[in-house]
Amino acid sequence: MALIPSQVLRVAILMSYFSILCHYKALDMPAHQTYGGSWKFLTFIDLVIQAVFFGVCVLIDVSSLLTKGGDSREQERQLRKLIGLRDWMMAVLAFPVGAFVVFTFWSLYLYDRDLVYPRLLDNFIPQWLNHGMHTTVLPFIIIEMRTTHHRYPSRTWGVAAVCCFGVGYILWTCWVHQVTGVWVYPVLERITPLARVVFFSAMTVVICVFYVLGEILNSYIWDHTHTGTHTHTGTNTHTGTNTHTGTYVHTGTNTHTGTHTHTGTNTHTGTQVHTHTQVQTHTQVHTHTHRYIRAHRYTHCLLTSLSLSLRKGQR
Numbered sequence: 001m002a003l004i005p006s007q008v009l010r011v012a013i014l015m016s017y018f019s020i021l022c023h024y025k026a027l028d029m030p031a032h033q034t035y036g037g038s039w040k041f042l043t044f045i046d047l048v049i050q051a052v053f054f055g056v057c058v059l060i061d062v063s064s065l066l067t068k069g070g071d072s073r074e075q076e077r078q079l080r081k082l083i084g085l086r087d088w089m090m091a092v093l094a095f096p097v098g099a100f101v102v103f104t105f106w107s108l109y110l111y112d113r114d115l116v117y118p119r120l121l122d123n124f125i126p127q128w129l130n131h132g133m134h135t136t137v138l139p140f141i142i143i144e145m146r147t148t149h150h151r152y153p154s155r156t157w158g159v160a161a162v163c164c165f166g167v168g169y170i171l172w173t174c175w176v177h178q179v180t181g182v183w184v185y186p187v188l189e190r191i192t193p194l195a196r197v198v199f200f201s202a203m204t205v206v207i208c209v210f211y212v213l214g215e216i217l218n219s220y221i222w223d224h225t226h227t228g229t230h231t232h233t234g235t236n237t238h239t240g241t242n243t244h245t246g247t248y249v250h251t252g253t254n255t256h257t258g259t260h261t262h263t264g265t266n267t268h269t270g271t272q273v274h275t276h277t278q279v280q281t282h283t284q285v286h287t288h289t290h291r292y293i294r295a296h297r298y299t300h301c302l303l304t305s306l307s308l309s310l311r312k313g314q315r
Helices: 006-025 042-064 075-114 121-125 127-134 137-149 155-180 193-222 288-315
Strands: 246-251 277-283
Touching: 006 127, 006 137, 042 075, 042 127, 042 137, 042 277, 075 127, 075 137, 075 155, 075 246, 137 193, 155 193
Parallel strands: 246 277
Antiparallel strands: none
């Protein structure tokens, strides 16, 4: 049993995201006053995605608690829709986008922080808020994946949806540059147009890779015990009726007397298909012709002896 119920964890994570969003919007940053506002930044979009996702999770927990023990089919149908939305958001948005933000931000930050997070931002964003936006996202989403089984869509549709999100954000970034003349991230200012195309393509591939990693991680956590090899080791004791499936034809009388005792360990791994066809035809033709012939000969000899005796007596 978990030390902290998953429902309490979701509420706590949701409250933390509300706090981060409120503090982030309260910052008096020049970039927030230009075209697009906070929505230019993938970090802010990811925070909104995570908050909406955990809001849906909390709504499902509350709905499950309120409908527990009820028999309303309409409520069950609505609850299944919410669960489907939650699983889709987890697969397509929450995990791949969150992991992408954490990975790309800290990779560029460690290489050259001025490419993604200039030192000037330290005057506006405190360290705890920076980690709340770029660090704790991944642990929070892994906790949710560990506590709840999420059903992923088919890989084709999932990757297609993630690609649509990535391409949509790239087009949005290009549009902001078209309107303002300034790229959202400093790294885009320092590379050539051809390098931007390569950069955008590489980032799209990376976010698709994170989708596949999320699917594999979810499968490893929840499905590996069901999709692996099932081995049963123990003592197999059978007493009762033995059922045989097959074709069995028997003509005659079969008498079996004895005691069958089986003691041991039966270990079965894999799939066993046993088809047994046994055809036994026993035809017995028993005639008593030879007895009839012997009786006839005996009678004939007896009559012959009696006739000879009568003849002798007459003489």
